[in-house]
Amino acid sequence: MSSIYYDHAATTPMHEDVIRAYVEAASAGPGNASSLHALGRAARSRITAARDTLARCLGCEASELVFTSGGTESDNAALFGAAWAQRDKGRTGIVTSAIEHHAVLHACRQLEKQGFKLTVLPVDGQGRVSIADAKAAIDDTTAVVSIMAGNNETGTLQPVAEIGEWARLHKAAMHVDAVQAFGYLPIDLSVMPIDLLSLSAHKINGPQGVGLLYVRKGTPYQPLLHGGSQERKRRAGTENVAGIAAFAKAAELAVADRDGRVRHVETIRDRFVSELTRLIGKDAFVVNAEAAARLPHIANVSFAGIRSENMLMNLDLSGVSASGGSACTSGSLQPSHVLQAMGLSPEIVASAVRFSFGLGNTSEEAEKTAQIIATIWARLRN
Known part of the structure; x- marks a missing residue:
């Protein structure tokens, strides 16, 4: 795999x-x-x-x-x-x-x-x-x-x-x-x-x-x-x-190569989000802080109705490594203090997954990951 x-x-x-x-x-x-x-x-x-x-x-x-x-x-x-x-x-x-x-x-x-x-x-x-x-x-x-x-x-x-x-x-x-x-x-x-x-x-x-x-x-x-x-x-x-x-x-x-690094991860992040939108629809997920000026390599995504630990476990079984939030607390089931401070709903907080991109990643991987998520999403929602 x-x-x-x-x-x-x-x-x-x-x-x-x-x-x-x-x-x-x-x-x-x-x-x-x-x-x-x-x-x-x-x-x-x-x-x-x-x-x-x-x-x-x-x-x-x-x-x-x-x-x-x-x-x-x-x-x-x-x-x-x-x-x-x-x-x-x-x-x-x-x-x-x-x-x-x-x-x-x-x-x-x-x-x-x-x-x-x-x-x-x-x-x-x-x-x-x-x-x-x-x-x-x-x-x-x-x-x-x-x-x-x-x-x-x-x-x-x-x-x-x-x-x-x-x-x-x-x-x-x-x-x-x-x-x-x-x-x-x-x-x-x-x-x-x-x-x-x-x-x-x-x-x-x-x-x-x-x-x-x-x-x-x-x-x-x-x-x-x-x-x-x-x-x-x-x-x-x-x-x-x-x-x-x-x-x-x-x-x-x-x-x-800072400009090149930024372009690289922005391309992957945008392809990932656009593929998710195409496959499961824009109403099926939320990109948290999407309207803010953001670092280009992070996409914090909530899939309402699917707890983050369930999504992460299924992603891991499919060969995708992501996180529930901060690296130092990602092994914990405690909700994100960041998302809570933003005033997001408990459902959004409980379903958040952080995807972060960098060296070695490709747009093809972004498309494949979106397809994997679509399969997991359909299975867990049903």
């Missing part, structure tokens, strides 16, 4: 050039970048080169980048690191949105338990935060504002530039989770009003287990991890040299 992988928002296959970069770095010897001998210096050189590459991709200074273990650590380090530092200045407000990844929401709840005042902004039916609501919530007591660039379940884009400008006026640190958006949206940190930015390699055809946190020069920040003096004392722990080298290669490839 052939396999169709439509879960790129969860994790992506590694690009063959990225694999080569990883193997080359991993085969270079047992180099600890903190060691002073030749092997250690070679490892340090690889990390420096990777940091320089990523800085060029992001439009920032290399010294502003901190390597982490992934998106979750980057989100936590940004929130706790900036909030703790800002509390020393008398700032205790945290502002975020109801549709953030749990790496942000759960961290914010922990900060609330530590005495911070948490404001969770609502979203509209397309999953978008209101700029007016954000401005009303941000004031001179706000420590950190955390709004994601593009949602990992629906793809909805957020007005991070406008909110970041307002945060800057009030000297609040602006954090953006760009884990899902990097590689699809242009990011130039030299001009964007962003103080902290989170990225993860495995979302852009890089390796799992390595991420990045951008900390703008001058941003109040305290390290989350303590130990050695790695990453300019901002993140203790021996660096993942091979992973970092591969991350830089993945980022370089993603940024160089």
Whole structure:
């Protein structure tokens, strides 16, 4: 049975050039970048080169980048690191949105338990935060504002530039989770009003287990991890040299061909939706957040009357990999907090399936998947 992988928002296959970069770095010897001998210096050189590459991709200074273990650590380090530092200045407000990844929401709840005042902004039916609501919530007591660039379940884009400008006026640190958006949206940190930015390699055809946190020069920040003096004392722990080298290669490839990546996944997404419409009719399903400006590689689709776990099980048996929502909760039967925050009906929420596209996918696969869904839909509806 052939396999169709439509879960790129969860994790992506590694690009063959990225694999080569990883193997080359991993085969270079047992180099600890903190060691002073030749092997250690070679490892340090690889990390420096990777940091320089990523800085060029992001439009920032290399010294502003901190390597982490992934998106979750980057989100936590940004929130706790900036909030703790800002509390020393008398700032205790945290502002975020109801549709953030749990790496942000759960961290914010922990900060609330530590005495911070948490404001969770609502979203509209397309999953978008209101700029007016954000401005009303941000004031001179706000420590950190955390709004994601593009949602990992629906793809909805957020007005991070406008909110970041307002945060800057009030000297609040602006954090953006760009884990899902990097590689699809242009990011130039030299001009964007962003103080902290989170990225993860495995979302852009890089390796799992390595991420990045951008900390703008001058941003109040305290390290989350303590130990050695790695990453300019901002993140203790021996660096993942091979992973970092591969991350830089993945980022370089993603940024160089960003327009091509966007066209590729948009073509597949649009073919998939059009074929579904042709085969089962436009009234048989709903593309959630379809009217919003969205990331191009995500289609969150609800098939009313068919629970998402039933659709996913049948898709899996037919060789199609998709998801019930966020990768970190897709194994759970809990309803999507994102779709609930959008005010969608329980039936729509309970029947949602996330299809996400990327490297290796084709329009022919999109047509085949639509045919498979049509067969499953007819069987389960009857």
